[in-house]
Amino acid sequence: MKKYPRMISCLTFFISFLLGWNVFIQGGAISSYSLEDFPFQDNSEQKIILGQNNIDVLHYDLKLDLFPESKLLIATIKIQFKLNDTTMDSIHFNFYNNMKIKKLELNHKKIDYQQSNNLLSFASQLKQDSCILEILYEGTPQKSGLGGFMFGKLNGKSVVYNLSEPDFASTWFPCNDLPTDKAMLDIYITNDSSQVSISNGNLIDVSVSGNRKTYHWQTVYPISTYLVSVYSSDYVSFSDQYISQDSSDTMSVDYFVFPDHLSNAKNDFKNHPKMLNIFSKLFGEYPFIKEKYGVAEFLWQAGAMEHQTITGIGSNFVSGNNFFEDIYIHELAHQWWGNAIGPKTWKDIWLNEGFATYSEALYYEAISGSDALKSTMLAKYQDRFKGKLYDPGENLFGTTVYDKGAWVLHMLRWEVGDEIFFKILKEYFNKYKYLNASTEDLKILSEQLSKKNLENFFAQWVYKGEDQIKARYIWKSEIVNDSNSVTLNIEQVQNDWKVFDFKLQVHLIYSDESTEDKILYVNQRDQQFTFNVKEKPAKIILDYDNWLLGSFENTVDTNK
Numbered sequence: 001m002k003k004y005p006r007m008i009s010c011l012t013f014f015i016s017f018l019l020g021w022n023v024f025i026q027g028g029a030i031s032s033y034s035l036e037d038f039p040f041q042d043n044s045e046q047k048i049i050l051g052q053n054n055i056d057v058l059h060y061d062l063k064l065d066l067f068p069e070s071k072l073l074i075a076t077i078k079i080q081f082k083l084n085d086t087t088m089d090s091i092h093f094n095f096y097n098n099m100k101i102k103k104l105e106l107n108h109k110k111i112d113y114q115q116s117n118n119l120l121s122f123a124s125q126l127k128q129d130s131c132i133l134e135i136l137y138e139g140t141p142q143k144s145g146l147g148g149f150m151f152g153k154l155n156g157k158s159v160v161y162n163l164s165e166p167d168f169a170s171t172w173f174p175c176n177d178l179p180t181d182k183a184m185l186d187i188y189i190t191n192d193s194s195q196v197s198i199s200n201g202n203l204i205d206v207s208v209s210g211n212r213k214t215y216h217w218q219t220v221y222p223i224s225t226y227l228v229s230v231y232s233s234d235y236v237s238f239s240d241q242y243i244s245q246d247s248s249d250t251m252s253v254d255y256f257v258f259p260d261h262l263s264n265a266k267n268d269f270k271n272h273p274k275m276l277n278i279f280s281k282l283f284g285e286y287p288f289i290k291e292k293y294g295v296a297e298f299l300w301q302a303g304a305m306e307h308q309t310i311t312g313i314g315s316n317f318v319s320g321n322n323f324f325e326d327i328y329i330h331e332l333a334h335q336w337w338g339n340a341i342g343p344k345t346w347k348d349i350w351l352n353e354g355f356a357t358y359s360e361a362l363y364y365e366a367i368s369g370s371d372a373l374k375s376t377m378l379a380k381y382q383d384r385f386k387g388k389l390y391d392p393g394e395n396l397f398g399t400t401v402y403d404k405g406a407w408v409l410h411m412l413r414w415e416v417g418d419e420i421f422f423k424i425l426k427e428y429f430n431k432y433k434y435l436n437a438s439t440e441d442l443k444i445l446s447e448q449l450s451k452k453n454l455e456n457f458f459a460q461w462v463y464k465g466e467d468q469i470k471a472r473y474i475w476k477s478e479i480v481n482d483s484n485s486v487t488l489n490i491e492q493v494q495n496d497w498k499v500f501d502f503k504l505q506v507h508l509i510y511s512d513e514s515t516e517d518k519i520l521y522v523n524q525r526d527q528q529f530t531f532n533v534k535e536k537p538a539k540i541i542l543d544y545d546n547w548l549l550g551s552f553e554n555t556v557d558t559n560k
Contacts, residue, residue, distance in 0.1 A: 001165060001353070001397065002303045002330040047178060050092045050119070054085040055176045057183040058130065062173055066191040066232055068158040071151040073099075074138040077173055081131055088124045093133075094170030094177035095120040096142050103136040120174055133174075141172040148172065149230070152299045154258065154315065158195065160232040161298035161312060163305055166346050166396060169225035179342045180436045182222035189232055190214040197232040198256055200308050201291045219308075220290050222434055224342050229307035231296040236262050240269075242276045242293070245285055254294040257318065261297060264320030269295060271325065275332050278366045279359065282422065284429045287340035293332065303327060306334030306356070326360050333359030336429055344438040347391040350462075351437060354389070354405015361406065374546055380406055383551070389462045390439050407549045408461045414547035415457060415503055416450040424449050439463070456501045461549070467497035469550025477536040484536060488529045490522060490552075499525050500550070507544030508537040517544075 047053065061078040079093070096118045104113055106122065113122040120135075141149035147163040149172035162172065170177045186204075189197035193213040201219035208214075235256040242251045253272050257265040276293065280286050286293065294310040297318060304327050305312045311331040317324040337355030357380065365373035380403040387395050389404055413421040424446050432441065443458045459465065475488045486508075492500060506518040520529050542552035 001305050001334075002327045002356070051085070051088050051090075052092055052094075052176055052178060053180070054083055054088060055081055055091065055093075055181065056084055057081045057176050057181050059184045059186070060173070060175065060228075061186045062228075063188040064190065064230065066151075066160055066189065066195075066197075068151045068160055068191070068232075071140045072138065073141060073149065073172060075173065076134070076136045079133040079135075079174065081133065081176070082129050083124070083131075086124075090121055091124050093120045093174050094118060094167070095174040096144075096171045098142050099137050099139040099172070101135060101137045103134075105134045107131055108134070118170065135174055137174070144168045144171050146302070147300060150299065154299060157234055157258075158192075158232075159299050160191070160195075160230060161296075161300070162228075162230050163300055163312075164226045164228065165305065166226055166349075169228055173228075175225045177225050179224045179226060179346070180344060182224050182342065182434070182436075185219045185223050185228060186216065187218075187228070187230075188214055188216050189230055191232045194234055195232050196235040196237070196256060197230070198235070198294070198296050198310055199229050199231070200227070200310055201288075221288055221308075221340075223308050224339075227306070227308040227339055229310055229312065231256065231298060231310070231312065233297075234259065235296065238262070238266060240273050242273045242286065244289055245277075245280050249289045251286070251289055252292050254292055256294065256296040258297050258315060261315065261318045264318050265295075265297075267320050268318055268322050268324070269328065271322075272328065272332065274367075275329055275363060278363055279333060279336065282362060282366070282425065283336050284426050284433075287335060287429075287433055293335065295328070295331075304331045306331045306338060308335070308339045329360045329363045330356045333363075340434060341429065341432040342436040344436045344441075346396060348437070348439050349392065349396050350389050350401045350405035350408075351439065351442065353397075353402045354409060357402045357406035358409040361410070370545075377407065377410055378546060381546075381549070384468065385466070388464065388466055404461075404549070411461065411502075411548060412446065412454075412457070415454070416446065416452060420450045460497055460500055465497045465500075467494050469500050469502065469548055469552075470494040471542070471550065472553045472555045473540075473542055474554070474556040475537075475540050477533070484533045486531055486533050486537065486540070488520075488531075488540070489527070490529070490542070491526045492522075494550075499523065502548055502550075505543055505545060505547060507541045508533060509539040509541070510535055511538045 057079060059080040063076045065074040097115055101115060111122055113120060145168045148168050149162045152159045167177045169175050185200060187199045189199060190212050191197055193208055193211050197215040199217035200223055201217050203215065204218045205216040206213065236259050237254060237256050240253040242253050255265055255269050276286055288309045291309045295313055296310055297315045298312040299315060301314045301316045303314060317327055333356040334352065338352035343349055343351050361373050361376040364376050382403065385400040385404040386398060387400050389400055389408060392398060392401055427449060428442060428445055439462060443454055447454050469492065471490055471492050473488060473490045475486055477484060477486050501523045504520045504522050506520055508516045518531055
């Protein structure tokens, strides 16, 4: 998910200022909110107590009948699942109470069940390896989180879409709403025959019955419930192609936009094949190469959502001037970071958002060089981020998760070096592709590949620390034993985290404008370093290339 766009021009600033109120269009009504107004909690521990971690859904077969004018959803679902623990007394699926169940069968037999506290519960009578739960239900999905399942209108025309992150898929279909329970999906979306209906994976069939049209989509890769998508409107479409790195696959890149945005979208979306190519080189082949990548416009105006293989883009971010390319980059990167590799719990959400945010910087570095990397990261810099990165509590979608998460990866790259860092990215992707990973999994892999103890690094930046480096330094140069010597004193003065350990770039500028870099390791509150130089420096700048989340103030100018 991508929130606020990066400001890249005065006009963009003006547009973004207007959008900064996060205008949300629903049925013609306009209201304002910020993502940080929504409290989210990781309910994994509660769900584990309920035994949901022992449910393994294998396949969802979901048939949706949409009636936008009455905001009614009529649906049937078949859930094929197995239990990892057959001694369980009861089984609990997530499903919101306001959706009315008309029929429920387990292995083709009616059973007693209870629907309360947004849970669908029934006694466990299962001994076989695989079971089928069939449910017929209907209702108007409850708005939750960032929206839920929405029946909206734009200029009087119907737009149906959903936003289920983090655990609101169960507002519109019964499921095991944990990011770790990935399953295969067949989804059938029926709407008026004038409407185009889009979802994850590949389009298998389109059928018409009277004035109703059904689109059947199917995945060949597993998907988490929060990434299941529905878009249905009077879309027009166009396509690009992406050829895999080994040239063995040609994949369609499909775009679905509102008719009056067709020209704008063709200009804005044209770089997607290039983005796919760059990320596949950096991280590993696009993980859903046997399906597609696509973009669909929807009415959530706070940004975009990385539904697996089909990103939703707020219609206000299709400008025709490519003002919001960072959003498109960010959402595409999520196909690797968040979709192919899911978080083990929502405490690990920075592995989704921090990785996707840093991918923006990596993309601009790939096309424009190191200065673009530096400027992109500086645009994400803050003097102080709120809260911890790991387990952010209610701040699942705060700037700490996004921007500090990106900075932590930037600092990890500096700590281990480019060669090892990019090896970490590829190994991490290959090891956890189509699975789920935790922060600790990333830490362990990074330590193995770098052969470094990164305990302090992850403690101060991820697990515990909420502060960042603030340091003062003074230096002097003198002749010692016929050699030019520099003595550098660095004092950390930040308040909360007493001592940061970090690798530091010392950039020396000489009178002839030549430069030299020294690398030091800082691990004390007040520390002195002495090193030889070719001549007295005219100037010394710490962290010249901005690798660290911190500030360094030269308190004494030795040249005065």
